[in-house]
Amino acid sequence: MAKLPVHLPDDPYGGLVGRGPGAAAARRLGLPVPPRLRRYEPGQEFLTGPALVLRVGAAPLADDVAVWLAAAGARVVGDLAAAGDERLGAVVVDATAARRVGDLGALRELLAPAFRRSAAGGRVVVLGAVPAEAGAAGAEPGEGFGDGFGGVEARAVQQGLDGLVRSLGKEARGGTTVNLLRVAAGAGEALRSPLEFLCSARAAFVSGQPLLVGPAPAPATAVPGRRRRVAVVTGAARGIGAAIAEVLARDGAHVVCADVAAAGEQLARVANRVHGSALTLDVTAADAPDVLAGHLRRRFGGADVVVHNAGVTRDRSFVNLDAAAWDAVLGVNLAAPLRLTEGLLRTDGALAPGARLVCLSSINGLAGAKGQANYAASKAGLVGLVQALAEPLARRGMAANAVAPGFIETPMTASMPAVPREVGRRASSLQQGGLPVDVAEAVAWLASPGAAGVNGQVLRVDGQHLTGA
Ligand SMILES: NC(=O)c1ccc[n+]([C@@H]2O[C@H](COP(=O)([O-])OP(=O)(O)OC[C@H]3O[C@@H](n4cnc5c(N)ncnc54)[C@H](O)[C@@H]3O)[C@@H](O)[C@H]2O)c1
Numbered sequence: 001m002a003k004l005p006v007h008l009p010d011d012p013y014g015g016l017v018g019r020g021p022g023a024a025a026a027r028r029l030g031l032p033v034p035p036r037l038r039r040y041e042p043g044q045e046f047l048t049g050p051a052l053v054l055r056v057g058a059a060p061l062a063d064d065v066a067v068w069l070a071a072a073g074a075r076v077v078g079d080l081a082a083a084g085d086e087r088l089g090a091v092v093v094d095a096t097a098a099r100r101v102g103d104l105g106a107l108r109e110l111l112a113p114a115f116r117r118s119a120a121g122g123r124v125v126v127l128g129a130v131p132a133e134a135g136a137a138g139a140e141p142g143e144g145f146g147d148g149f150g151g152v153e154a155r156a157v158q159q160g161l162d163g164l165v166r167s168l169g170k171e172a173r174g175g176t177t178v179n180l181l182r183v184a185a186g187a188g189e190a191l192r193s194p195l196e197f198l199c200s201a202r203a204a205f206v207s208g209q210p211l212l213v214g215p216a217p218a219p220a221t222a223v224p225g226r227r228r229r230v231a232v233v234t235g236a237a238r239g240i241g242a243a244i245a246e247v248l249a250r251d252g253a254h255v256v257c258a259d260v261a262a263a264g265e266q267l268a269r270v271a272n273r274v275h276g277s278a279l280t281l282d283v284t285a286a287d288a289p290d291v292l293a294g295h296l297r298r299r300f301g302g303a304d305v306v307v308h309n310a311g312v313t314r315d316r317s318f319v320n321l322d323a324a325a326w327d328a329v330l331g332v333n334l335a336a337p338l339r340l341t342e343g344l345l346r347t348d349g350a351l352a353p354g355a356r357l358v359c360l361s362s363i364n365g366l367a368g369a370k371g372q373a374n375y376a377a378s379k380a381g382l383v384g385l386v387q388a389l390a391e392p393l394a395r396r397g398m399a400a401n402a403v404a405p406g407f408i409e410t411p412m413t414a415s416m417p418a419v420p421r422e423v424g425r426r427a428s429s430l431q432q433g434g435l436p437v438d439v440a441e442a443v444a445w446l447a448s449p450g451a452a453g454v455n456g457q458v459l460r461v462d463g464q465h466l467t468g469a
Pocket of ligand 1: 234235236237238239240241258259260263281282283284308309310311312332360361362363404405406407408409410411412413
């Protein structure tokens with residue numbers, strides 16, 4: 001894969017202050033200086049410095065974490081002194097056993113000096129318990145709420161980790177990211193891949209958010225005779241969809257690139273580039289579910305990965321939105337993924353055992369956006385879709401998740417008026433727009449076998465955008 005630019009050429013401010021005298025001048029004037037993000041490159045080191053594993057209280061996961069990080073290529077140290085003068089490539093804190101307010105104080109004492117020593121492009125991951133599970137374990141000695149109450153402090157403390165992580169994401173410098181993995185009871189080995197992903201360069205634009213990891217279903221048996229996983233990506237002719245196709249192919253999948261007939265030439269180019277195949281498909285067509293399901297069953301014996309990426313906007317204030325602008329957006333963005341998913345689940349052999357579904361939501365669906373009531377309704381709807389699918393799919397050994405991109409540098413955002421575009425870029429903790437590849441990395445990870453413990457979740461890829469919640 002070609003080396004990716006630090007800032008796209010159409011981000012003149014980012015280019016100007018990205019290095020040298022421009023950066024120094026911007027700092028003097030108190031202007032934002034977007035850090036250089038550490039993205040995936042073939043052959044690079046897993047981390048830029050040693051990984052420090054910290055323990056709050058009993059810390060039941062810390063030993064496994066150290067083993068997993070070492071296996072991924074990290075030099076793991078147990079205290080700051082062992083790192084010598086080196087800046088830390090990653091800091092992982094096992095706070096799953098924190099139950100009392102005092103435990104948060106202990107966490108501060110351990111983490112603050114380590115946070116200060118984070119390397120540029122460093123990674124901080126806090127491991128927490130699921131607050132309701134921590135609370136359900138019962139009252140701690142000394143907790144005096146009385147009958148009918150139990151675990152109130154434990155639950156409050158675990159929820160407290162959320163605010164801590166979001167704040168550290170905003171304070172982090174040099175492209176360091178900070179995230180919280182909430183580890184459900186029994187998650188076991190399912191934690192390994194989410195931890196590795198968040199520590200890796202592939203998660204460069206993921207920061208300031210919690211992600212829930214639960215137990216993984218038993219691994220699926222592969223389709224007989226299959227050598228490569230099969231993925232389908234809708235809206236793959238350009239932008240984020242094309243990047244998703246590239247990353248899935250890089251990770252070894254045969255990618256079926258689907259898009260409308262009008263995008264035929266671009267679609268063929270993408271399909272050729274990724275050594276995949278092209279499928280002309282208007283996702284809103286009445287026969288689209290049958291066409292897609294039939295194609296996947298006949299040609300491949302089922303898809304391992306389905307990415308609902310095709311999306312459109314028709315922005316207008318709510319009162320000026322006519323039925324056409326409403327229906328166009330809801331039709332492509334929400335009704336089509338619903339109908340296609342129904343069709344795939346209805347057709348025996350359209351999905352391979354262990355299949356993963358990933359929907360492209362948006363932070364505007366999470367936070368709402370002026371002039372985008374139709375778009376936000378459709379993108380929030382996708383969150384509901386993956387939440388509703390999670391349990392029934394888990395029973396079949398499958399999973400569905402959503403990725404919510406923030407401001408991503410694509411032709412869509414390049415066509416925005418200059419001022420909102422510049423505001424959109426800088427209004428995140430990383431002070432820059434993400435690249436399509438950042439979204440693609442998150443999608444490809446959620447589609448990977450290791451992400452089996454993540455189901456019904458929304459992963460933001462937004463550099464902790466201020467409107468992303
Ligand atoms: N660009 C961003 O900043 C951003 C932010 C948040 C979410 N998203 C979401 O990510 C996804 C990709 O966005 P993008 O910026 O790459 O968009 P884009 O407009 O560049 O590409 C969308 C692709 O979808 C295809 N498409 C549209 N209608 C279709 C249909 N009926 N059937 C099949 N294909 C169809 C288009 O032909 C196009 O190739 C969308 O769902 C979008 O809402 C983008």
